[in-house]
Amino acid sequence: MADTEYCRRTAVTGLSVSPTDATRLRELVEEWKRGCQLAVNEAWGVCHTRSEVQQLAYDRLRDETALGSQHAVLATHRAAEAIKRSRRHDGDRPEFTNPTVAFDTRTMTVFDDRTVSLTTTGERVRCDLDLPADGGYQSRYLDDEDWEPAKSTLHYRDGEFTFHLGFRRPSPAVDPPTEGATVLGVDLGVENLAVTSTARFFDAGELNHRREEFERVRASLEATGTRSAARTLRQAGDRLDRFVRQRLHEVASGIVAEAEEYGCELVAFGQLSEVRELDPDAGPLHEWLFERLLSFVEYRAAERGIAVVEVNPEYTSQRCMECGFTHPQNRDLERRQFECLKCGASAHDDYNAAKNIAFRCVRRGPLSSRGLGAAACALRSGVVTPDDGFTPYAELSEAPKSD
Structure with missing residues (x-):
């Protein structure tokens, strides 16, 4: 962490x-x-x-x-x-x-x-x-x-x-989650920087576009080799760094706002150490982006009494949230689509992974010595628990605020 x-x-x-x-x-x-x-x-x-x-x-x-x-x-x-x-x-x-x-x-x-x-x-x-x-x-x-x-x-x-x-x-002390706490799952990726289990997508398109544009500019300026070109390259790099930092702050604020909106006392991420193994498109730059984003979410969440945890993300992109069937071919990488070979359930693959990350946080058991931890994972239209399955917000005493 x-x-x-x-x-x-x-x-x-x-x-x-x-x-x-x-x-x-x-x-x-x-x-x-x-x-x-x-x-x-x-x-x-x-x-x-x-x-x-x-x-x-x-x-x-x-x-x-x-x-x-x-x-x-x-x-x-x-x-x-x-x-x-x-x-x-x-x-x-x-x-x-x-x-x-x-x-x-x-x-x-x-x-x-x-x-x-x-x-x-x-x-x-x-x-x-x-x-x-x-x-x-x-x-x-x-x-x-x-x-x-x-x-x-x-x-x-x-x-x-x-x-x-x-x-x-x-940083304000964050109390352990109360018994029955709800968790927001967050999947990190290359195409979408972050996707929550409540189906909020934080697109990485502009960030990736600016990065690619910078690489093209750098190649051209390095080929020029003049002192003026070197100065222009440094200025372009500084502009990119400022944009990246601003975007990460925006995404972090959005994730914490989503947790508050859905009454979550926990935000769960996949362990960053597993990112490169599980996503072949993620390189050293994305590892750095994910680390910075996690740190931004942590201090914002702490100020609001929300805990942040990491869980093992293995197979979360291959497991069906509906029936639990896990298979590599459930996921179509080209279409960024998840479609279960067993039950036919389909969803965006990053969204399916975010739900599984939240559910894994619930299934892994107590988060503190007092036996307290997550009991339900937040979805857009309701919550999921291991025992009761899916419950719409309309049937719960507290529903999230409307947009």
């Missing part, structure tokens, strides 16, 4: 910077880019984890740049992230040209008077946060003691500085 120790938010603010402080911050930006590039050059083809890159490149950054000790550490971590992302996309050695700098609680201090103190290559600078007249949404985090400052990013563009101020708070 993904780490859900903290909920995280980002508040984007302007910075009021004096000419002297602006010079110091610009110097920091240039040294940061240089430090990140030195770390990448040192680690490329050698290692890619944060600890490995830090151990390999830290001394060189301290010797050859004006970065302080903690910013040198952060630069090696940023380099490691860039290397991993490039490896994931089968890309070339990263080049750092974006005018951004990472900060953490050792290199920044946020004060109650709406100012922030930042470490530079020389003296620290203290700047006013440029907030809307009414305080804006940023004040929700600045004024709430439950939210504490966390990793943040300074951005410099067109002569102006903005600060992406990070906040975090402990």
Whole structure:
């Protein structure tokens, strides 16, 4: 399971910077880019984890740049992230040209008077946060003691500085599911990023289209080989990353909303470790997408008291939800259709798998030492239990809200 120790938010603010402080911050930006590039050059083809890159490149950054000790550490971590992302996309050695700098609680201090103190290559600078007249949404985090400052990013563009101020708070504890809890099943895939057991489909068409378009652009620009082409390629990659992140947030919000709509105290996913074996079209990029999506669902669900679990997804795409008959030929991969060879029941294959994932969560038994767990899986028109079979919502005391 993904780490859900903290909920995280980002508040984007302007910075009021004096000419002297602006010079110091610009110097920091240039040294940061240089430090990140030195770390990448040192680690490329050698290692890619944060600890490995830090151990390999830290001394060189301290010797050859004006970065302080903690910013040198952060630069090696940023380099490691860039290397991993490039490896994931089968890309070339990263080049750092974006005018951004990472900060953490050792290199920044946020004060109650709406100012922030930042470490530079020389003296620290203290700047006013440029907030809307009414305080804006940023004040929700600045004024709430439950939210504490966390990793943040300074951005410099067109002569102006903005600060992406990070906040975090402990994720709310999620109580074990009550006896008789209902579970929402979620199947992850390539054509549809996610499909729920209540028949909500989150299409991956636009995401896949943009990815394919990026690959075509990359092939063309790499063939050109100019510095301008490399810069254009990095910008295209950044746009793709922003789109992917936004799409994953939208899908995560939709899954949690679906769980709330149908009164589910549990959301069940197939175990991510099995994804590549069970879906031949899923590669390393999709594994990364699924991991990020799961983490986004987890922290949103935790805030609403909904638990997230993973179950073994083996045979969930081959098993008939109606009669239980399991066979590889039940599934037509070309048509994305499931049709049971025994009883003739048919459905979209991802939808059938989502229902089976939910039902497997029910059948696997208690989820806690107190014997509590899922008792029913939510479908669009009713619930299914091992003992009672299908029950329409019209026959239940509580039905989901209408659309």
